[in-house]
Amino acid sequence: MKYSGAAIIEAIHKGTDRDLLKFLYKTVLPRVTRYVLKNNGNSEDAFDIFQDAVVAFHRYVKENKFREEGNPETFIFCICRNLWINKIRREKKQVRMPDGYERYEDDARSALEGIITEERAVIIRTILSKLGKKCEELLKMSIYDDMSLKEICLRMGFTSEDAVKTQKYKCKQKLIGFIKEHDGLIEGIKQN
DSSP: OOOOHHHHHHHHHHTOOHHHHHHHHHHTHHHHHHHHHHTTOOHHHHHHHHHHHHHHHHHHHHTTOSOTTSOHHHHHHHHHHHHHHHHHHHHTOOOOOOTTSOOOHHHHHHHHHHHHHHHHHHHHHHHHHTTOHHHHHHHIIIIISOOOHHHHHHHHTOSOHHHHHHHHHHHHHHHHHHHHHTHHHHHHHHHO
16 A cells, blocks of 8 residues: 555554554665665664654654655655765765776765755755745746846846845745745755
């Protein structure tokens, strides 16, 4: 049986999550174990990481931070992957690269940094998407594309550069408010 986000939230809030936990152990733990084994870990490491991730996920649901439309299996696996990457980083282990690649520590570090950077980008894109289309577009143009107020004004159809500046300020305030409400996201960025 596959659980929807809504069913998981309900089961955890009601305390009827025993079958859910069995389901997660059956579906997610083997995937986590394969990942950890491929990256210099063992089955015990995988089990420990998985346990920590399930506890974090449970807390996340209890704090109403997990959305019903979310995929719990993917979410827990991502937590596991982040925990394992952080553990590797702390212990300075080398990430196993596919056959045919050189296995130097610098290569492993570069690969890890690429993964971490991508995970940060996903978190940032998620945050921006929650601000509304106009704010998301304006902040992307301003921050990522480093466009001038004049360019943004022309591209987005604002009446003046002052209007762009005002809207940019409002969007930044909205972003700050969202981050304050969802401090777990910013912790995800800092940890990576």
